[in-house]
Amino acid sequence: MPDPGPANEHLSKARLRLWLKLLKSVNGIEAEIRRNLREQHGTTLPRFDVMSALARFPDGLKMSDLSTYLKVSNGNVTGIVDKLTEEGLAVRVAVPGDRRAQQARLTQKGRDTFADLASHHENWINDLLDGWLPEDIDALSARLDTVLNRQNQEEAVNG
Numbered sequence: 001m002p003d004p005g006p007a008n009e010h011l012s013k014a015r016l017r018l019w020l021k022l023l024k025s026v027n028g029i030e031a032e033i034r035r036n037l038r039e040q041h042g043t044t045l046p047r048f049d050v051m052s053a054l055a056r057f058p059d060g061l062k063m064s065d066l067s068t069y070l071k072v073s074n075g076n077v078t079g080i081v082d083k084l085t086e087e088g089l090a091v092r093v094a095v096p097g098d099r100r101a102q103q104a105r106l107t108q109k110g111r112d113t114f115a116d117l118a119s120h121h122e123n124w125i126n127d128l129l130d131g132w133l134p135e136d137i138d139a140l141s142a143r144l145d146t147v148l149n150r151q152n153q154e155e156a157v158n159g
Contacts, residue, residue: 029128036124041117046072048121050080051106051114054090060105062095089113 034045053069054061061069067077081104084090089110095101106114129137 029125032128033121033124036120037117040120043117046076047080047084048117050077050084051089051110051117054104054106055111055114055118058105058111060093060103062101062103063092064101066104084110 030045037043037045037048049070050066053066063077063081064074066081067074070077081090081092084104084106085092088107090104090106092102092104095103
C-alpha cells in the first residue's frame with residue numbers, strides 16, 4: 001500500500017481528475033459517433049462494431065468468438081448478425097466439425113458498406129481530435145498502452 005502522505009494524496013486526486021476527464025471525453029466522442037451513424041447512415045454503433053470485427057476477420061468468426069472479441073453477450077451479437085444477414089451484408093455458415101456452431105462473415109456488399117462507414121468514422125474521429133500534435137498523440141497513446149497492458153495481464157490471470 002502506498003504511503004498516504006500529502007504527495008501521494010495529491011497524486012491520487014490528480015489521477016482521479018484525469019480519469020474523469022478521460023471518461024467525459026470518451027463519452028462525448030462516443031455520443032457524437034452514435035449520432036453521426038444514426039443521422040447520416042441510419043445505423044448504430046453496436047452494428048458498426050460487429051461489422052468492424054467481421055471486416056478484421058474476412059474468413060469469418062464463430063458467433064461465440066465474435067461475442068468474446070466484442071465483449072458482449074451472444075444474444076446481442078446474434079440479433080445484429082441476424083439483421084445484417086437479412087440485409088445481405090453478412091452470411092452465416094456452418095463450422096466444419098461442429099454441427100451447433102455457426103460462423104459469420106461479411107458479404108461483398110457488407111464489406112463495401114463497412115468500408116464506406118469506416119471512412120466516415122475515421123473522418124469524424126479526425127475532426128474531433130483536430131488540433132492534437134503528433135507528439136501529443138504518441139505520448140498519450142503510449143501512456144494508455146500501459147493501462148491496456150495491465151488490463152490484458154489481469155484478464156489473462158483472471159481468465
